[in-house]
Amino acid sequence: MIGAVMDFPRFKRIPEHIGVIPDGNRRWAAARDLPKESGYASGVPPGFDLFEHSRSLGIKEMTLYGFTQDNTKRPSVQTAAFRKACVEIAMGLTERDAALLVVGNTDSPLFPEELIPFARQRQVFGKGSIRVNLLVNYGWLWDLSHGASGATKPSEFTGSLASSDISRIDLVIRWGGRRRLSGFLPVQSVYSDFYFLDELWPDYCGDHLLEALRWYEDQDVTLGG
Amino acid sequence: MIGAVMDFPRFKRIPEHIGVIPDGNRRWAAARDLPKESGYASGVPPGFDLFEHSRSLGIKEMTLYGFTQDNTKRPSVQTAAFRKACVEIAMGLTERDAALLVVGNTDSPLFPEELIPFARQRQVFGKGSIRVNLLVNYGWLWDLSHGASGATKPSEFTGSLASSDISRIDLVIRWGGRRRLSGFLPVQSVYSDFYFLDELWPDYCGDHLLEALRWYEDQDVTLGG
Numbered sequence: 001m002i003g004a005v006m007d008f009p010r011f012k013r014i015p016e017h018i019g020v021i022p023d024g025n026r027r028w029a030a031a032r033d034l035p036k037e038s039g040y041a042s043g044v045p046p047g048f049d050l051f052e053h054s055r056s057l058g059i060k061e062m063t064l065y066g067f068t069q070d071n072t073k074r075p076s077v078q079t080a081a082f083r084k085a086c087v088e089i090a091m092g093l094t095e096r097d098a099a100l101l102v103v104g105n106t107d108s109p110l111f112p113e114e115l116i117p118f119a120r121q122r123q124v125f126g127k128g129s130i131r132v133n134l135l136v137n138y139g140w141l142w143d144l145s146h147g148a149s150g151a152t153k154p155s156e157f158t159g160s161l162a163s164s165d166i167s168r169i170d171l172v173i174r175w176g177g178r179r180r181l182s183g184f185l186p187v188q189s190v191y192s193d194f195y196f197l198d199e200l201w202p203d204y205c206g207d208h209l210l211e212a213l214r215w216y217e218d219q220d221v222t223l224g225g
Numbered sequence: 226m227i228g229a230v231m232d233f234p235r236f237k238r239i240p241e242h243i244g245v246i247p248d249g250n251r252r253w254a255a256a257r258d259l260p261k262e263s264g265y266a267s268g269v270p271p272g273f274d275l276f277e278h279s280r281s282l283g284i285k286e287m288t289l290y291g292f293t294q295d296n297t298k299r300p301s302v303q304t305a306a307f308r309k310a311c312v313e314i315a316m317g318l319t320e321r322d323a324a325l326l327v328v329g330n331t332d333s334p335l336f337p338e339e340l341i342p343f344a345r346q347r348q349v350f351g352k353g354s355i356r357v358n359l360l361v362n363y364g365w366l367w368d369l370s371h372g373a374s375g376a377t378k379p380s381e382f383t384g385s386l387a388s389s390d391i392s393r394i395d396l397v398i399r400w401g402g403r404r405r406l407s408g409f410l411p412v413q414s415v416y417s418d419f420y421f422l423d424e425l426w427p428d429y430c431g432d433h434l435l436e437a438l439r440w441y442e443d444q445d446v447t448l449g450g
Binding site: 068070071073074140141142144145153154156157158178179180181182183186187189190191192193194195219220222223224225 | 293295296298299365366367369370378379381382383403404405406407408411412414415416417418419420444447448449450
């Protein structure tokens with residue numbers, strides 16, 4: 001378990017940028033005979049824990065999969081709960097040491113109004129030691145086709161993405177047992193390593209991150225070459 | 226091991242479309258003190274085995290990761306070897322029961338000339354029982370930006386892909402121990418399940434496919450919802 005002090009194991013290398021898919025909130029609640037939607041609130045404190053652990057380890061950027069346009073087809077009691085959880089994560093980050101950007105389709109009543117300022121431009125809190133990208137009402141097709149009509153050559157394509165301010169991801173970590181991306185940033189993930197944990201997201205503890213980083217340090221980096 | 230007769234286990238469900246990343250050819254050769262490039266030729270017969278196994282199991286479409294634009298930065302003795310292996314796979318499929326399409330950038334001397342007819346349109350051999358897409362000199366950025374200047378709304382984007390004739394992939398299977406997509410069809414893989422095997426590709430046997438399908442049958446299908 002990562003403590004408050006800097007007693008971390010040393011790694012040969014750590015990822016510059018991690019992608020985080022915090023899945024399993026509803027299954028976590030259901031396993032406790034709680035209403036499914038209550039799982040999202042239980043997923044908020046682990047988000048701050050992971051943030052602090054990542055920052056302490058020297059990770060420079062993290063992207064959290066908040067919710068997607070696909071997710072908004074769920075029952076409204078659930079959509080309300082995960083929208084609230086995303087607002088709480090963002091507001092909590094304003095009191096921490098982060099440079100926060102929210103990325104998602106703001107042209108929808110499902111995008112929480114409180115988050116619009118963070119979607120306009122990245123905002124620095126504290127020393128802004130770690131860039132945090134929070135995907136809110138994100139859609140892979142919305143992202144990829146965003147500036148499609150403007151790009152006339154390949155080199156312009158990545159700059160035309162709705163997520164163009166999010167850099168290439170080194171390591172995607174997914175909780176909750178599924179082994180898929182579920183539409184998570186297709187372009188930034190083309191060369192990413194994937195680490196999957198069976199544990200459900202609200203059960204996050206620092207050992208999960210260390211386990212992923214221990215696996216990652218032994219992977220090679222080829223960028224497809 | 227899958228035999229020539231139809232004595233397969235029954236699955237609750239099988240994927241309609243599998244993606245295949247046949248990695249580990251060079252490591253397989255190096256482990257035998259053979260020149261690295263010789264591994265690609267050893268990867269050809271397993272390709273036909275997997276094809277026959279997949280066809281017999283009722284899989285409707287398979288996409289094989291031949292080589293990418295990234296891969297062509299390797300030493301020329303290697304690029305020559307994997308280009309030859311791709312030609313052999315394609316030619317072998319013309320003598321089998323497949324509907325073959327080659328997808329990749331043909332505007333390059335690195336694209337094997339013999340494969341140009343298969344890149345123009347899908348060609349049916351035998352009864353064409355299984356659609357086979359072979360990625361040759363493929364690049365994710367080339368694919369995504371292909372028709373970018375023509376698409377003016379999201380619904381037109383997927384139709385503008387260079388790989389628009391390749392359908393959504395249900396299950397991506399990767400041999401060789403790495404857990405990443407390495408630029409493999411970012412759009413068709415957005416909702417795919419991923420199955421990773423440590424075995425190197427030239428060591429393919431039917432049990433690998435059965436193992437992947439056994440895992441896959443217990444996964445849910447949410448398409449991000």
